[in-house]
Amino acid sequence: MTMLSLKKFLFRGGAPANLPDDVRASLEVWRASKAPPLDDLHFHTRYVVVDIVSSGSNPESDQLLSIAASSVWKGAIQPDDTFYLDFSTLDGEGSTVDRELTAFLLFVAKAPLVTYHIPYVGGFLQRAFKERLGVDFQPQWVDLAWLLPSMFEDKGDSVMPLDHWIDVFGLDAGTGRRDAMANTLLLARIFQMMTVRAVGKQIDTATHLIDESRASSFLRRTH
Numbered sequence: 200m201t202m203l204s205l206k207k208f209l210f211r212g213g214a215p216a217n218l219p220d221d222v223r224a225s226l227e228v229w230r231a232s233k234a235p236p237l238d239d240l241h242f243h244t245r246y247v248v249v250d251i252v253s254s255g256s257n258p259e260s261d262q263l264l265s266i267a268a269s270s271v272w273k274g275a276i277q278p279d280d281t282f283y284l285d286f287s288t289l290d291g292e293g294s295t296v297d298r299e300l301t302a303f304l305l306f307v308a309k310a311p312l313v314t315y316h317i318p319y320v321g322g323f324l325q326r327a328f329k330e331r332l333g334v335d336f337q338p339q340w341v342d343l344a345w346l347l348p349s350m351f352e353d354k355g356d357s358v359m360p361l362d363h364w365i366d367v368f369g370l371d372a373g374t375g376r377r378d379a380m381a382n383t384l385l386l387a388r389i390f391q392m393m394t395v396r397a398v399g400k401q402i403d404t405a406t407h408l409i410d411e412s413r414a415s416s417f418l419r420r421t422h
Contacts, residue, residue, distance in 0.1 A: 218332065219294045225301045226332060234309040237339065237405040241394045244405045245272040246341070247306075248313045248390055250382040251320050258322030266303060266324070267379035269387050270310070274394075276387045282306045283380050300331055311339040311405045313390050315361050315382075317416075339405070341412045343389060349415040350396045364389055 218226075235245065249268040255261030264287065270280040282303055289295045314320040317340045328336040347364055348355050354367045361382070365372045370385055377385075397403070402411050 218297055222294060222297045222301050222332070225298075225305060226334070229301070229304045229309075232309060234339075237311065237409070239405070240403055241398065241405070241408070242274050245270055245308075245310045246313050246390065246405070247271075247310045248383050248387040249307075249320060249324075250314060250379045250386060251323050252379045253319075253323055256319060258319070258326050261323075263323045263327050265379045267383040268303070268306065269380070269383045271313075271387050271390055274391065276384065276391070281380070281383075297331055300328060304328075304334070304336075307338065309338070311341060311409060313341045313343065313386065315342070315386055316344045317342045339409050341390075341405075341408055342416060343386060343393065345416040346408075346412045347389070347393060349411065350393050350400070361385075368392055 237244070247268050247270050249266065251263060251267070252265040253261050253263050264285070266282070266284045268282040270277045272280070284299050284303060286296065289299065321336075321338075321340060325336045328334040343364075344358050344361075348357055348359070351367070355363060362372070365385060368389055370388055372385060373381065394408075397408060397411070402408055
């Protein structure tokens with residue numbers, strides 16, 4: 200599939216008008232579902248770590264190529280609770296993309312999302328869900344790009360490339376270009392270690408972590 204056909208395939212360029220009945224029904228199930236409580240300890244909170252691959256860095260003009268997600272629950276990465284979507288493998292312009300994007304929403308189940316650089320990952324996801332499903336995708340985000348320098352000031356005092364933190368934590372990232380799922384699992388490992396440090400700072404719930412993520416982003420952008 201060429202990039203031009205992928206663009207036409209993924210982004211309709213307007214609000215969805217004729218979603219299949221099963222997609223609409225699944226969206227209603229997702230909309231009606233309750234968000235999990237965010238005031239439980241990290242151990243009891245299901246976090247979903249998400250990463251994407253795109254054709255460039257601009258969510259407004261470049262193309263979303265794949266989505267990968269993995270959950271962290273009870274302090275562990277859950278190997279049976281993952282999601283991967285490669286748009287280049289989907290066939291045709293029909294409802295397959297809509298069904299897969301809806302499946303991602305149901306997989307996430309309104310859990311807090313963890314990523315690296317919200318404007319990049321969140322920007323692409325928001326555009327895809329808006330244009331394909333008419334969904335204003337506004338999850339509760341934790342941004343490791345801003346939070347890690349706040350939690351590990353001795354390891355880096357500014358926003359750094361992800362590879363910096365992979366080296367800091369001694370993780371094996373393999374060689375060559377990583378796909379979205381490989382990145383997601385590395386982010387999940389880093390998130391596990393970060394939550395241990397966060398608990399030591401009395402940041403022991405998702406609410407506190409989300410607040411700290413927002414504060415870190417704001418303070419480092421304005422000072």
